[in-house]
Amino acid sequence: PVTYWTFLIGGLALSGFPLTAGFFSKDEILAKAYEFNFLLYAIGLFTALLTAFYTFRAIILTFHGQPKDRKLYDSAHRESSVMTTPLVVLAALSLLGGLMGLPAALGLPNWIEGWLEPILEAGQSLTGEMRHAALGTEVMLILASSVIAILGITAAWWVYVKNPQIAERVAAKYHSAYTVLFNKYYIDEIYNKLIVEPGKALGRFFYRVIDKAFIDDVMVDGLAKVTKGFGATVSGWQSGYIGNYVMGIFVGSVVIVVYFFLR
Structure with missing residues (x-):
């Protein structure tokens, strides 16, 4: 009422x-x-x-x-x-x-x-x-x-x-x-075809290509994966064995000497 x-x-x-x-x-x-x-x-x-x-x-x-x-x-x-x-x-x-x-x-x-x-x-x-x-x-x-x-x-x-x-x-x-x-002069249908659907398509493009593929996969996840991979590689050198460290120092020293010798 x-x-x-x-x-x-x-x-x-x-x-x-x-x-x-x-x-x-x-x-x-x-x-x-x-x-x-x-x-x-x-x-x-x-x-x-x-x-x-x-x-x-x-x-x-x-x-x-x-x-x-x-x-x-x-x-x-x-x-x-x-x-x-x-x-x-x-x-x-x-x-x-x-x-x-x-x-x-x-x-x-x-x-x-x-x-x-x-x-x-x-x-x-x-x-x-x-x-x-x-x-x-x-x-x-x-x-x-x-x-x-x-x-x-x-x-x-x-x-x-x-x-x-x-x-x-x-x-x-x-x-x-x-x-x-x-049907209201088909204004809703025309608006949907000309504005709504292209807007949705553009939104899907930005989501899939810009947001997900580029920002998430390349910029965020990609950099994280590179950093993680680099860290995993470098961490392998930290074995805790003194012999490995001595060998690394020796190889590094040889590389430096050869570098300055060949200049």
């Missing part, structure tokens, strides 16, 4: 549902986009609609749909406080966090904007003086954001709860497009 309700609250905020934290932040972004360029505002509004739709699609299919793996579903256990405590905190912020940034154009306190004012003032020389939209415009933008969020949520409910056959028909009719979208 805790996971469901916190997920639902987070989904409402992500969708920009009125009075949630996500609503105020999204409304602020859309308002600035509207002041700057109407096309950007329209794109943002459409994106907000899609966000509300796919967010509640996830909620509906996850918590109200049928499990695809009954074995995993039956083996699921209740969440622990280690998981639920952060979820509750985040859900509370999702509900109440927007109160720190109420629309200033409506005469409401906007603590976030006031807190960032020293930073924003520094950039006014580049962007121009900050202006708030007129009251009527601000109300219109707030209503538009609210309608878009509610419309996206309602559309998800209509498609995946009320008429689930719609999604099936659309997927069958536009199978190619559905396949591309279902």
Whole structure:
């Protein structure tokens, strides 16, 4: 239950549902986009609609749909406080966090904007003086954001709860497009082929050739083997027999005499 309700609250905020934290932040972004360029505002509004739709699609299919793996579903256990405590905190912020940034154009306190004012003032020389939209415009933008969020949520409910056959028909009719979208434009596969697999191959090369063959076998183990072999050879001379030492001194002396004689 805790996971469901916190997920639902987070989904409402992500969708920009009125009075949630996500609503105020999204409304602020859309308002600035509207002041700057109407096309950007329209794109943002459409994106907000899609966000509300796919967010509640996830909620509906996850918590109200049928499990695809009954074995995993039956083996699921209740969440622990280690998981639920952060979820509750985040859900509370999702509900109440927007109160720190109420629309200033409506005469409401906007603590976030006031807190960032020293930073924003520094950039006014580049962007121009900050202006708030007129009251009527601000109300219109707030209503538009609210309608878009509610419309996206309602559309998800209509498609995946009320008429689930719609999604099936659309997927069958536009199978190619559905396949591309279902596979996320094959971004994962492309990334895996171009980045992951070459990266793994390069890693294996460095491990086998550079790390293991050169550093371990040649530099570390190789030098150790040479030192060990040299030590074993030299240690053979340390036999403990005085006769061997005398013979060594004699041979060395002869070599030195011959060397200086032949110079």
